[in-house]
Amino acid sequence: MGNTIVCIGMIIINFILYLAFGSFLTRFLKKEAFSVTLTLFVGFFFYYSLFSIVCVPMMIRLRPLSELSKFWGGLVIFIVLLSFLFHWKMWAGAAKGIGEFIKGHWIFFLCAVALSIVQVVVIVNAYHFTLDATFYVGTVSTSVYTDRMNIFNPYTGAWQDHFELRYFFATYPIHDAVVCQITGIHPLIETKTIMSSVVVLFTNIIYYKIASELWGEKKGSIWMMMFFAALIHFHYITIFTSANFLLTRTFEGKAIIGNVVLPALFYFFILFIRGKDSLIYWIMLFFICAGSNGLSTTANMLVPAALGIYLFPLTFIKKKWTFIPKCLACMAPGVVMMLLYVGYVKGYYVLYTYIR
Numbered sequence: 348m349g350n351t352i353v354c355i356g357m358i359i360i361n362f363i364l365y366l367a368f369g370s371f372l373t374r375f376l377k378k379e380a381f382s383v384t385l386t387l388f389v390g391f392f393f394y395y396s397l398f399s400i401v402c403v404p405m406m407i408r409l410r411p412l413s414e415l416s417k418f419w420g421g422l423v424i425f426i427v428l429l430s431f432l433f434h435w436k437m438w439a440g441a442a443k444g445i446g447e448f449i450k451g452h453w454i455f456f457l458c459a460v461a462l463s464i465v466q467v468v469v470i471v472n473a474y475h476f477t478l479d480a481t482f483y484v485g486t487v488s489t490s491v492y493t494d495r496m497n498i499f500n501p502y503t504g505a506w507q508d509h510f511e512l513r514y515f516f517a518t519y520p521i522h523d524a525v526v527c528q529i530t531g532i533h534p535l536i537e538t539k540t541i542m543s544s545v546v547v548l549f550t551n552i553i554y555y556k557i558a559s560e561l562w563g564e565k566k567g568s569i570w571m572m573m574f575f576a577a578l579i580h581f582h583y584i585t586i587f588t589s590a591n592f593l594l595t596r597t598f599e600g601k602a603i604i605g606n607v608v609l610p611a612l613f614y615f616f617i618l619f620i621r622g623k624d625s626l627i628y629w630i631m632l633f634f635i636c637a638g639s640n641g642l643s644t645t646a647n648m649l650v651p652a653a654l655g656i657y658l659f660p661l662t663f664i665k666k667k668w669t670f671i672p673k674c675l676a677c678m679a680p681g682v683v684m685m686l687l688y689v690g691y692v693k694g695y696y697v698l699y700t701y702i703r
Contacts, residue, residue, distance in 0.1 A: 350536060357532065357541045358548075364423065365390035366438070367430035368397075372634070374434060375627040381441050384552050388611070389631045391549060392638030395519070397422075399641035402496075402518040406510070407698065411494045412521075416528045455566035459573060463551045466577055467544045470597055483520055483599055487534040490524035497521070498700045510698040512691035516684055519600045519642045543597035550593060550606045551577075553614060560617045580606075600643030608639045608646065609653055616657040619670075629673045637680040647685040651678040 369390020373382065398419065405415050449456045485501030493499050497510055523537050554576045555569065562568040583590040589605030596602055615632050636654070639646035654677055662670040690696055
């Protein structure tokens with residue numbers, strides 16, 4: 348019971364952080380009502396983008412995890428307080444709007460909440476047996492108990508003389524380690540329960556956003572789309588599908604790429620088709636793309652490719668040639684990370700875990 352309360356509390360804290368970070372972006376949507384779901388969603392990727400910027404230089408300089416934890420913890424507290432100072436009126440208005448929404452659409456709200464809770468309960472209680480499960484949870488555990496980042500092999504505990512670049516820039520597990528070190532939460536609870544629940548909730552949020560754009564105020568149609576999306580996930584568990592990663596490998600960054608990032612790119616594609624292509628939307632899209640690189644190396648190639656599939660044809664359809672440089676800017680983080688990895692694989696450089 349105690350662990351359940353801790354997990355629920357940490358999920359709420361996570362969403363407060365994402366709201367605080369995301370508000371710095373969505374506050375510029377002057378012509379639209381403040382959207383809590385969009386703010387949470389964008390804030391998640393903005394949060395992890397900034398974390399990667401802080402984490403990677405510290406890893407290169409071989410700093411201990413505790414130093415990163417202190418710095419990041421202080422920075423997050425500062426940003427949250429600053430966000431509260433600037434945005435508390437927006438949040439108060441949003442809270443009032445949420446109350447009115449629930450009052451006017453209480454059946455839809457209860458159904459959506461029930462659907463999300465069922466998915467969370469089933470997924471976090473599933474048995475994970477993959478070798479990757481050992482690696483990702485082991486990375487967090489090893490980082491916490493050695494106070495070092497990506498230096499020791501999570502399978503054996505042996506010291507590695509250089510960083511494995513396949514995982515180096517994917518700082519998602521290191522963030523879990525930071526949380527565990529600050530809070531004292533066990534790595535298995537943080538990865539398998541808390542963050543897995545966050546991923547499931549965000550999966551439902553992005554499908555809600557897509558359905559809202561497609562169906563408008565038809566709450567019945569929106570819920571049916573969310574329901575059938577969940578149904579497909581639970582009945583399409585074959586190797587390397589997004590459903591497989593959501594149900595059995597939820598704590599991996601690839602689960603977020605397949606179930607949150609790719610649908611998010613489709614969501615922004617819909618927005619751009621409908622003329623919602625102001626600069627702030629492109630900035631949001633940029634941080635989604637940049638933040639995804641810190642979640643999984645898979646994003647390095649997959650996200651630029653998906654962007655090209657969506658946006659280059661749209662550029663010619665709408666004849667908005669300014670889309671091209673904006674699209675290339677969003678692709679840039681993934682392309683840069685991909686080139687860095689190729690350079691490492693080809694032996695052009697190595698990042699050692701000791702001072703030479």
